Amino acid sequence: MAVKVLVVDDEKLIVKGIRFSLEQDGMEVDCAYDGEEALAKAEAGEYDIILLDVMLPKIGGYEVCQRIREFSRTPIIMLTAKGEDMDKILGLEYGADDYMTKPFNILEVKARIKAVMRRSQKEKSSRPTGRTISAGGLTLDLDGHRTFRGTEEIPLTSKEFDMLRILMENPGKVYKRLDLLKAVWGEDFPGDERTVDVHVRRLREKIEEDAGNPTYVHTRWGVGYFFTQNGN
Numbered sequence: 001m002a003v004k005v006l007v008v009d010d011e012k013l014i015v016k017g018i019r020f021s022l023e024q025d026g027m028e029v030d031c032a033y034d035g036e037e038a039l040a041k042a043e044a045g046e047y048d049i050i051l052l053d054v055m056l057p058k059i060g061g062y063e064v065c066q067r068i069r070e071f072s073r074t075p076i077i078m079l080t081a082k083g084e085d086m087d088k089i090l091g092l093e094y095g096a097d098d099y100m101t102k103p104f105n106i107l108e109v110k111a112r113i114k115a116v117m118r119r120s121q122k123e124k125s126s127r128p129t130g131r132t133i134s135a136g137g138l139t140l141d142l143d144g145h146r147t148f149r150g151t152e153e154i155p156l157t158s159k160e161f162d163m164l165r166i167l168m169e170n171p172g173k174v175y176k177r178l179d180l181l182k183a184v185w186g187e188d189f190p191g192d193e194r195t196v197d198v199h200v201r202r203l204r205e206k207i208e209e210d211a212g213n214p215t216y217v218h219t220r221w222g223v224g225y226f227f228t229q230n231g232n
Helices: 012-024 035-044 061-068 085-093 106-126 158-169 177-185 194-207
Strands: 004-008 028-032 049-053 076-080 098-101 132-135 138-141 146-149 152-154 217-220 224-227
Touching: 004 012, 004 035, 012 028, 012 106, 028 035, 035 049, 035 061, 049 061, 049 106, 061 076, 061 085, 076 085, 076 106, 085 098, 085 194, 098 106, 132 158, 138 158, 158 177, 158 194, 158 224, 177 194, 177 224, 194 217
Parallel strands: 004 028, 004 049, 049 076, 076 098
Antiparallel strands: 132 138, 138 146, 146 152, 217 224
């Protein structure tokens, strides 16, 4: 079955070029030219991956990414004309799986798509089914990929969920940032260890009563992160 891609960019020439090249490789390509159209298509369609520009009319790319993550785990690659590290980190904070800085080579776009798709398929195939992990009122439904604090469901991105799963499956074990990066994003991920810090911060904001005084995910300064059961 052909890979189905949603390309979102307000520069129609860029969209045309990406679409032509991806279709040459047998991919099925759909296009959107502003944030509202992107959200509508993401909600209505079943895509394997989304290429999402940061600078969009109507609704900005970061917000689009964040809102897609509320209902979909489809891999997202952010496209940005900005080269600043903070812009890249922001994309990852809002739930993107990867980012590319314009101008880019279409061969690199294809390589990134393949890499992200490989990581996504690996995550799906390695997920255990029919099991849950519970600790201190926090529960992970490994089959449904859902997270609960008590009876309240907490929406996590795929990377946040996978990171929390690894930590909860090994309570008390301190994971170095690089080890978490490799375990969650894969060996071929082009980002650095700051990606882990960003996701831990966002994870704490979602699962902790007080993110500044965490109960579950703790920091071992100079080493990495660990999970403690029942807040001990």
